[in-house]
Amino acid sequence: MKTETKIGFILLITPLLLWLVLLIIIPHIDMFLVSIRERVGVRQYQSSLANYGTFFEEPLYIWTFVRTATMSILATLITLVIAFPASYYIAKMAKGRTQSVLFLLCLVPFWVSEIVRTFGWMILLRETGLVSSVLQWTGIVSGPVEMLYNDTAIMIGLVYTSMLFMVVPLVTTLESLDDQIIEAAYDLGGSGLSILREVIIPHAAPGIVAGSIVVFMLTLGNYLTPTMLGGKDSLWFTELIYLQFIVRFNWELGAAFGFMLLLLSSIIVWSVLRLTGQTLEKTMG
Amino acid sequence: MIPSIPQSRFVRFIYTAYVVLFFVYLAVPLIVVAIFAFNDSQFPSLPWEGFTLAWFFGDARPIIGIFHERTILSSILTSTIVGVSVSILSVAVGTTNAFLFNRYQFPGRGFLYVLMLLPLVVPGIVLGISILVFSSTIANAVWSGFSLELETLRPGLGLVVLGQFSFIATIATLVISARLQKFDQTLEDAALNLGADRLTAVRTITLPYLAPAMIGAGVVAFLMSFENFNTTLMLVGSDAPLTITMFDRMKEGSTPILNAVSLLLMVGSSLLALMMILVQRRS
Structure with a gap:
């Protein structure tokens, strides 16, 4: 490479490396290191797989x-x-x-934010919500129905959010x-x-x-x-x-x-x- | 299956009905949120108590509208500051990355490219905690080494910006690269032949050509930052961006003020997106 292109190359690769090394690679390594240490006293740690043990035992x-x-x-x-x-x-x-x-x-x-989308589904599905009211109004059900707080509700929200x-x-x-x-x-x-x-x-x-x-x-x-x-x-x-x-x-x-x-x-x-x-x-x- | 192939009327009808239903499904939650912003009631649900603008402009109890609600206004400001910072950072790094990957062949290029894509396949919450852990490691080391407290490395807006930037930069890189790839490099050579040095050629020829993609990437980055939740949740300190404030409010039980905020968000982001499309169409 010519000196000019070399300087250009170094200038261009520096931000990329800073970003990937400081925000992606080292943090993940550090997270792994923290995950394999065990607290044995105040500010005293030893490396062990105890945390993974906890995960697999519970x-x-x-x-x-x-x-x-x-x-x-x-x-x-x-x-x-x-x-x-x-x-x-x-x-x-x-x-x-x-x-x-x-x-x-x-x-x-x-x-719009995911929080707004989720909020929309909460208004629709909750006990005093729209779907429940419509069902009562048409006479399909006689009392309020709670449609939130179950797996179907989670699934509806996840699918909607990912569409x-x-x-x-x-x-x-x-x-x-x-x-x-x-x-x-x-x-x-x-x-x-x-x-x-x-x-x-x-x-x-x-x-x-x-x-x-x-x-x-x-x-x-x-x-x-x-x-x-x-x-x-x-x-x-x-x-x-x-x-x-x-x-x-x-x-x-x-x-x-x-x-x-x-x-x-x-x-x-x-x-x-x-x-x-x-x-x-x-x-x- | 395509308009030029004959299909029975029944199949065609079912298919059209499906597509209509699909769009209804997309629209209903948002319409509902918008409508209940105008309900004169303490709860965003039926019964309908009449039309009011108090959830926007109300200034006395029981209804305090957003324009008089300090916490929400200040968290909108916080989100804007974070969004603008993330956007500027991402476009800057995205542009240098685009030039790097388009103009240079170097050993490890393919590897770095895959590495650059990885933030898209790491769950946001993991990005958040890994940055939280690492910044605390540094802050603790500095503290025990020099008795110096680095406030910026503790949870707070600085970390939120870094956390969001860590994956939004990938998206900015992809958007800007896509346009740079289509650039006819002979234009730059022509400028060089006419006596411009490389920097001038890039500044006067290539960057103006890239501008629509850079603006587009900036808007996308801003919107993604503004609505980010997962990464932000792990890194947030005492100043909460809007999504976090809304989340806390929703846990306490929602009033239509959340609908009013949501409606403003919808209008705001649609306008931004519209602006972006106009910019891109003009070029």
């Missing part, structure tokens, strides 16, 4: 962990199933102006599918279902993977929606982390929990990428 922790993972996977699948037909409509059925308007309409709910992150990648990949390919498949005798399975879904695969990864991640790490819609017994893993860090001030155990969450999300993201033959650069970049 059924409540394991149960919450497994439950969070399964519900996140389920929420991702539901989001995908709901979003796919709508995205397909926006990308392939709607044309011109309608298309851009519909796409924008999809984005609107996500320009955008599924719709955007799906619309983008589906838009790039040439209409003529679908027509050709049709002319060759493909039925709707076989075209979907053999042409459309393979083409949309990068979008499906990208959307699913982001939605899964956001759901797994969500704190607000499970707490607000699920109430005290929502048993979401992030709540345990919050509890240890902020309420109990047991950072060692909290860090171990955080590390378990990170491990879980990394394993799942990695295996989804491997199974579908995608790479992080291709799906995210």
Whole structure:
């Protein structure tokens, strides 16, 4: 490299390295180090796996962990199933102006904070809420119904909150599918279902993977929606982390929990990428 | 499956109905929030007690509107300050990153690129606690080494800005890179041939070309920061940004003032987003 380009290179790589090293890499290493130390006295620590032991010995922790993972996977699948037909409509059925308007309409709910979205569902679902009132008014039920504070409510909120992150990648990949390919498949005798399975879904695969990864991640790490819609017994893993860090001030155990969450999300993201033959650069970049 | 392929009317009807329902589903929670901002009642729920603007302008008990509610106003200010800082930082680092990845081939480039993407697949709460743990480690070390208390490394707005920046920078990088990739580099070469030095060429040719993407990334960064909850929750000190204040209020039981704040948020962010689209369309 010439000196000039060399100086340019150093100037450009410095912010990147500062950001990644100081805010991502070292903090995570430090979190891991904290998670493998045990308090044996005042300001006295020794390294041990005791915190992970606590995690694996306490059924409540394991149960919450497994439950969070399964519900996140389920929420991702539901989001995908709901979003796919709508995205397909926006990308392939709607044309011109309608298309851009519909796409924008999809984005609107996500320009506002997650807390507002969750609040909307609370107003709808609570005992004195709209859905309950409508049900009473139509005579389907005779008294107020509480629809908050259960798993369905959590699921509704999670799916709603994640929708955008599924719709955007799906619309983008589906838009790039040439209409003529679908027509050709049709002319060759493909039925709707076989075209979907053999042409459309393979083409949309990068979008499906990208959307699913982001939605899964956001759901797994969500704190607000499970707490607000699920109430005290929502048993979401992030709540345990919050509890240890902020309420109990047991950072060692909290860090171990955080590390378990990170491990879980990394394993799942990695295996989804491997199974579908995608790479992080291709799906995210 | 596409308009040019014949479909039975029934299938077409079902499909359209599904899409309509989908948009209703997206809209209903927000509409409900907006409507109850005008309910003359202590609770954001039925029965409807009549239309009022008191949750915006009211200045006496029992209804104190947002424009007279100190805590909420100051947390909006806090969120704005945090949002602007995150936005400036992210666009700056995003731009240098975009140039780095587009213009230079160097060993470890692919590795750094993947590393740069990673913050998107780390749960926000983990980003939050890892930064909290690390900053406390440094602050404690400084304290026991030099008896110096580094206030900025304790939970507070500084850490909130860093925590949000740690993943919003990735998004800014991706947005700005996407536009820089489409840039015709011969334009810069032409400027160099005409006697400009490299810095002048970048400043007068490339940066103006990148401006829409930088503005776009800035707006997105601001909105993401403004609505961030998870990372902020772990790093917040005594000055709470708006989402944290609203969360605390909601736990205590909500009054329609939250609806009023939400409505303002919706209007504000829609205007910002509209502005961004106009800027991008003009270019």
